[in-house]
Amino acid sequence: MPQHKVVNSDHFITFTNGYILNNIEFDKQHIWHPYTSSVNALPCYEVTGAKGAKLTLASGEELVDGMSSWWAAIHGYNHPTLNKAAHDQVDAFSHVMFGGITHQPAINVCRTLLDMVPDGLSRVFLADSGSVAVEVAIKMAIQYWACQGRSEKSRIVAPRNGYHGDTFAAMSVCDPINGMHSLFENVLSKQLFAPAPQTRFGQTFSEDDILPMVEMFENHHHEIAALILEPIVQGAGGMRMYHPEYLKRCRQLCDSYDVLLICDEIATGFGRTGKLFACEHADISPDILCLGKALTGGYMTMAATLCTEDVALGVCQGEPGVFMHGPTYMGNPLACAVANASLSLINQNHWQTQVQAIEQQLQSELEKCASLAVVADVRVLGAIGVVETRAPVNVAEIQRHFVRHGVWIRPFGKLVYIMPPYIISATQLSALTHAIFSYLQKQG
Numbered sequence: 001m002p003q004h005k006v007v008n009s010d011h012f013i014t015f016t017n018g019y020i021l022n023n024i025e026f027d028k029q030h031i032w033h034p035y036t037s038s039v040n041a042l043p044c045y046e047v048t049g050a051k052g053a054k055l056t057l058a059s060g061e062e063l064v065d066g067m068s069s070w071w072a073a074i075h076g077y078n079h080p081t082l083n084k085a086a087h088d089q090v091d092a093f094s095h096v097m098f099g100g101i102t103h104q105p106a107i108n109v110c111r112t113l114l115d116m117v118p119d120g121l122s123r124v125f126l127a128d129s130g131s132v133a134v135e136v137a138i139k140m141a142i143q144y145w146a147c148q149g150r151s152e153k154s155r156i157v158a159p160r161n162g163y164h165g166d167t168f169a170a171m172s173v174c175d176p177i178n179g180m181h182s183l184f185e186n187v188l189s190k191q192l193f194a195p196a197p198q199t200r201f202g203q204t205f206s207e208d209d210i211l212p213m214v215e216m217f218e219n220h221h222h223e224i225a226a227l228i229l230e231p232i233v234q235g236a237g238g239m240r241m242y243h244p245e246y247l248k249r250c251r252q253l254c255d256s257y258d259v260l261l262i263c264d265e266i267a268t269g270f271g272r273t274g275k276l277f278a279c280e281h282a283d284i285s286p287d288i289l290c291l292g293k294a295l296t297g298g299y300m301t302m303a304a305t306l307c308t309e310d311v312a313l314g315v316c317q318g319e320p321g322v323f324m325h326g327p328t329y330m331g332n333p334l335a336c337a338v339a340n341a342s343l344s345l346i347n348q349n350h351w352q353t354q355v356q357a358i359e360q361q362l363q364s365e366l367e368k369c370a371s372l373a374v375v376a377d378v379r380v381l382g383a384i385g386v387v388e389t390r391a392p393v394n395v396a397e398i399q400r401h402f403v404r405h406g407v408w409i410r411p412f413g414k415l416v417y418i419m420p421p422y423i424i425s426a427t428q429l430s431a432l433t434h435a436i437f438s439y440l441q442k443q444g
C-alpha cells in the first residue's frame with residue numbers, strides 16, 4: 001500500500017508513488033456501512049448532491065429518491081427553509097452543553113413538539129439518535145417502577161417483528177430473530193415477546209389477535225415495566241401494517257395491569273402513515289413516546305423521548321431523585337434550530353394532501369406487482385409502499401437495475417419498499433413504482 005498522500009482531488013486520492021485510489025475503492029477497503037460486511041462489501045454509490053426528491057451521483061446520474069434517507073428527509077433535500085435555519089444558527093452558536101444551560105432553539109422545539117403530540121405528554125428529553133431515545137424510554141420505565149418500590153417490574157414486553165434500534169437495550173426488544181439475539185445471548189437482557197399482530201390495517205379485527213398479549217399480561221404483569229411497540233407500522237422488522245384495534249387493546253391492557261406503554265414513533269411520526277402520529281389511528285396516547293428520524297427533516301441526528309407528568313414525577317421521586325442520562329450533544333442547538341424549521345413546515349399542513357396523494361398513487365401503481373409470480377404481497381399505508389417478494393432479493397443486482405432506471409430504492413431481505421419525501425411529484429413517484437415493477441417482472 002502507498003503511504004504518502006499528496007493530492008486529494010474530489011474523487012481520487014493520488015499517492016507519491018503515483019498510485020491512485022478511487023473514492024469508491026477507498027470506501028470499500030476502509031469504511032463500514034450499515035448492516036454490511038466490511039470485508040465483502042456491497043457496492044456503494046457516491047452522492048455529490050441532493051435537491052428536492054433527487055440525489056446526484058458522482059457519475060452525474062440523477063436518481064429519484066424513494067427512501068427519504070430512511071424516513072427522515074420528508075421535505076426533500078436542500079430545502080431553503082431548513083438551510084436558512086442551519087446557517088442562521090451556525091452564525092449564532094452551533095453547540096453549548098445542556099447541563100446547567102438552556103437556549104431558545106431547544107425551548108422552541110420542545111414547546112412545538114408538546115403542541116403536536118398526543119394528549120398527556122408534558123416532558124421532553126432530547127436525545128441524540130433514535131436508539132438513544134429508546135434507551136432513555138426503557139431506562140425511564142424501569143426507574144419509574146423502582147422508585148415506586150416495585151423494582152421487580154423491570155422487564156419489557158414487545159411484539160415480535162419489532163425494530164427499536166441497534167444499541168443493547170434497544171436491541172433486546174427488537175425481534176429476537178431479525179435482531180440476531182442469539183449472537184449476544186449472554187449480554188442481552190431477557191425480555192418478553194408476544195406474537196406480532198396479525199390483523200392487517202383495513203381488515204376486520206380478529207379478537208384472537210390480542211389474546212396472546214392478554215395472556216402475557218395475566219402471567220407476567222408483576223415483572224413487566226413497560227410494553228414497547230411501533231404503533232400501526234412495524235418498520236425495519238418487516239414493514240407490517242396492523243389494525244389500530246390491536247393498539248387500542250394494548251393501551252387498555254397497560255392501564256389494567258399497571259404497565260407503561262412506550263410508543264416508538266421514530267419511523268411513523270410526522271405524518272408518514274397519514275396521521276401526524278400513528279397513535280392517532282387508534283386514538284390513544286402513550287406514557288412514553290420516542291421520536292426521531294424526520295424530526296430534523298433529515299438534516300442531522302436528533303431524537304426525543306417524551307413522557308407524561310406521572311412518569312416524570314414517578315422517575316424523580318425518592319432516591320436518586322434524578323434521571324441519570326445526559327448525552328454530550330443533548331439539545332444540540334443546530335439540530336434544534338433545523339427541527340424547529342422542519343416542524344414549522346409540517347405545521348403548514350401540506351403534508352396531509354401530499355401523503356394522501358402519495359397513498360392513492362402507490363395503491364393504484366403498485367397493485368399490478370401483486371399479479372407477479374415472485375411477489376407474495378403488496379401493501380400501502382400513507383406514504384409507505386411495500387412489495388414483499390417470495391424469496392430474498394439480490395440487493396447488489398436490484399440496486400444496479402434501480403440506478404440504471406434513475407431511482408434510489410434500497411431493499412432488504414424480501415422487502416422492496418419506498419417511503420419517498422412528501423414533496424415528490426406524481427411523475428417522480430411513477431418512476432419509482434415503474435422501476436420496482438420492471439425489475440420484478442423480469443424475475444418471472
Ligand SMILES: *Cc1c(COP(=O)(O)O)cnc(C)c1O
Pocket residue numbers: 129130131132134163164165166230235236264265266267268292293
Ligand atoms: C430507525 C429506528 C430506530 C433507531 O433510530 P436510530 O436513529 O437509527 O438510532 C428506533 N426505532 C424505530 C422504529 C426506527 O425506525
